[in-house]
Amino acid sequence: MDLVRYRILGTTQALQSDGTPVPVGGARLRALLTVLALRPGRTVPAAVLVDEVWSEDPPADAPGALQALVGRLRRALGPDAVASVNGGYRLTATRDDVDLHRFERLTDEGVRALADGDPAKAADVLDDALALWQGPPLADLPDRAAEAARWETRRLDAQRTRLTAALALGRPDAALPDLTALCDTHPLDEPLQALRLRALRDTGRTAEALAAYERVRRLLADRLGTTPGPALRTLHAELLRFDQAAPRQGRGELSENPHEPAA
Numbered sequence: 276m277d278l279v280r281y282r283i284l285g286t287t288q289a290l291q292s293d294g295t296p297v298p299v300g301g302a303r304l305r306a307l308l309t310v311l312a313l314r315p316g317r318t319v320p321a322a323v324l325v326d327e328v329w330s331e332d333p334p335a336d337a338p339g340a341l342q343a344l345v346g347r348l349r350r351a352l353g354p355d356a357v358a359s360v361n362g363g364y365r366l367t368a369t370r371d372d373v374d375l376h377r378f379e380r381l382t383d384e385g386v387r388a389l390a391d392g393d394p395a396k397a398a399d400v401l402d403d404a405l406a407l408w409q410g411p412p413l414a415d416l417p418d419r420a421a422e423a424a425r426w427e428t429r430r431l432d433a434q435r436t437r438l439t440a441a442l443a444l445g446r447p448d449a450a451l452p453d454l455t456a457l458c459d460t461h462p463l464d465e466p467l468q469a470l471r472l473r474a475l476r477d478t479g480r481t482a483e484a485l486a487a488y489e490r491v492r493r494l495l496a497d498r499l500g501t502t503p504g505p506a507l508r509t510l511h512a513e514l515l516r517f518d519q520a521a522p523r524q525g526r527g528e529l530s531e532n533p534h535e536p537a538a
Contacts (some may be wrong), residue, residue: 281312281366283341284426285409289352299351303328305415307344311357311366312373320363330417374407375426382433389436394443401437405430428508431461438470449478462494466505472510488514
């Protein structure tokens with residue numbers, strides 16, 4: 276069987292080369308594949324596999340149960356998919372064969388592209404990275420909270436960078452719905468809030484941006500007892516200057532030639 280892809284950003288899946296899913300039935304079997312796919316090409320000691328697959332409910336004969344489970348996984352994926360090495364097992368795959376690690380590589384590439392002044396490339400690469408998510412990460416891992424939280428943070432970083440690229444490309448209208456949704460979910464995330472304020476400003480909604488800043492300021496004070504950080508305060512000052520300058524510019528255009536009657 277020609278397997279080229281594994282998914283663990285959501286329900287764990289194995290895919291054939293044409294994208295057809297391979298049935299991997301049973302929670303323990305999917306948990307085992309998840310643990311191995313987290314470390315593709317690396318030997319995972321049997322004790323680690325037992326601990327992560329069974330968590331707080333290990334079987335009485337753990338080595339035997341693990342061996343039987345590996346046998347079932349080989350029958351599902353093919354005999355060469357999982358190798359036995361030095362008291363452990365290894366998924367015979369590369370990092371790029373696993374969606375989680377491909378997401379990480381693409382995210383790093385997108386961040387570098389934006390830093391190098393290429394927001395168009397950053398947007399394309401980060402779109403590909405974020406499209407890999409099919410649901411909560413490591414969904415079939417029994418004790419997933421800490422590891423899953425780390426990858427959710429990585430996903431949020433990728434979303435921020437993607438939205439930064441959108442603003443750099445002059446697409447604030449396209450970015451605003453996602454920014455609003457993310458700010459609602461992460462109201463104390465100042466970098467996200469700053470991106471939203473910039474998007475509102477760039478769409479000519481300065482008054483809304485100022486009102487949004489005031490809401491963030493109150494929220495930080497109420498929940499954390501802090502004030503906005505330097506980046507938000509600087510942006511707020513720019514918004515105030517922009518808001519105050521706009522009426523004067525309008526009046527200046529009307530009175531540029533005081534001897535010419537107004538239309």
